[in-house]
Amino acid sequence: MMVEIQTNQEKVEQHFKSEVSRLCARIDSVEFDNANILEKNASLHKENRLLKEEIENTGRRATDAMQLSNWNEQYSRKKNVIIFGFPEKRGEKLPHNFLNEIGKLDVNIDPSEIVAAHRIPGKPDKPRPILVKFLRMESKIALLRNRKLINEKLEVRISDDVTRLNQGLLNRLYLHEDVTSAWYFNGHIYGTDNNGDRHRFDIYDNIRQKLKS
Secondary structure, three states: OHHHHHHOOOOHHHHHHHHHHHHHHHHHHHHHHHHHHHHHHHHHEEEEEHHHHHHHHHHHHHOOOOHHHHHHHHOOOOEEEEEEOOOHHHHHHEEEEEEEEHHHOOOOOOOOEEEEEEEEEOOOOOOEEEEEEEEHHHHHHHHOHHHHHHHHOOEEEEOOOOHHHHHHHHHHHHOOOOOOEEEEEEOOEEEOOOOOOOEEEEOOOOOHHHHHH
16 A cells, blocks of 8 residues: 555656656746847847938938038029019010110110020919029129019019929918018028017928027
């Protein structure tokens, strides 16, 4: 009887040891798997961080490139003006038709100071705008000094030749509730706030934040 009990006890102990050994092996396996998962997670976090940094760097480079491109384009238009609303006639000779009309207002521009003058696409049912390229900045300024007189007498509007991105910025400033006026001058866009303070804006500026700075 005692021998049988001892034998059963040994079997139980052996089974217990076997189960403990099996469970320990499973625990080791789980810990190993967890270590691998943690290592993979750390690797993924690092990869995600590097990708995020690369995306941010690419975004900054793209922004810088677009700003530089816009500045260069605006600089190339520095001596240009656009005339809106000047009547369009078949067989017209530009810029002479326009120069003759402003000459009647005692505004005299030498035709040799104009490199090119031609119509550009405009709104339907309205005269196409005239793009005028001056040889020298002084000649453009001479015209702009008389802009108010010419606009009123000829019922036209003379404007600087502003890039699409700068015009978009101007439109945003016109519509902003905290901006009282906005304008283009010498390659840059400016605006005044409700306190009368002047700010210079760039195409990617957050207008509200810029006004607070």
